[in-house]
Amino acid sequence: MTKPNRIPMLPQAGNRQWSASVNEKSVSKSIPSDAVLLDVLRDRVGTLGVKRGCDMGTCGCCAVLVDGEPRLSCLTMAAEVDGKKITTVEGLADGHHLAPLQETFTTYGGSQCGFCSPGFLIVASALLEKNNDPTDEEIKNAVEGNLCRCTGYQPIVDSIRAAGKILRDGKEATNPTDPHSNPHPGFKGDDS
Ligand code: FES
Ligand code: FES
Incomplete structure (x- = not known):
């Protein structure tokens, strides 16, 4: 008996190369093509100042600047901001001097x-x-x-x-x- 072809319920996303300027530093990472910006910033870039509060767009903890405009990183696909300038809270201070x-x-x-x-x-x-x-x-x-x-x-x-x-x-x-x-x-x- 031949097995029927199965369509996976959750197809795996492929990887893509993602590059951005994060707090004035160029970063380039291989990330899942469906990665959320909050996950990329915290887990791949290491900017842990970006907080995960509600993870659904209601608390504002995860806000970052994308080309100077505030965005909720939990509701932003990383692919959308490829090549852009991202500022997290770590990027506000001037060296050891607080903003x-x-x-x-x-x-x-x-x-x-x-x-x-x-x-x-x-x-x-x-x-x-x-x-x-x-x-x-x-x-x-x-x-x-x-x-x-x-x-x-x-x-x-x-x-x-x-x-x-x-x-x-x-x-x-x-x-x-x-x-x-x-x-x-x-x-x-x-x-x-
Ligand atoms: S984590 Fe609450 S708005 Fe993004
Ligand atoms: S939630 Fe504690 S200072 Fe705002």
């Missing part, structure tokens, strides 16, 4: 447990890039797709408003010699 938004999220209480912070920081950075003097209403509209279980949201609005002021005044977030600007204050460098 103004990162600094104000710490000083104004916009980050508490911190799980939601990468998504808020990414979305807020896109807002301030276009408008560094937003009203509270504009800030709230910008972050309406981001959920936070800790802060009650007002400290996040305050943090974003304060970062806008730093950007307008053209100041650095902190004095570079201030130990708060160094995320590894115990590390004294090679000649210690």
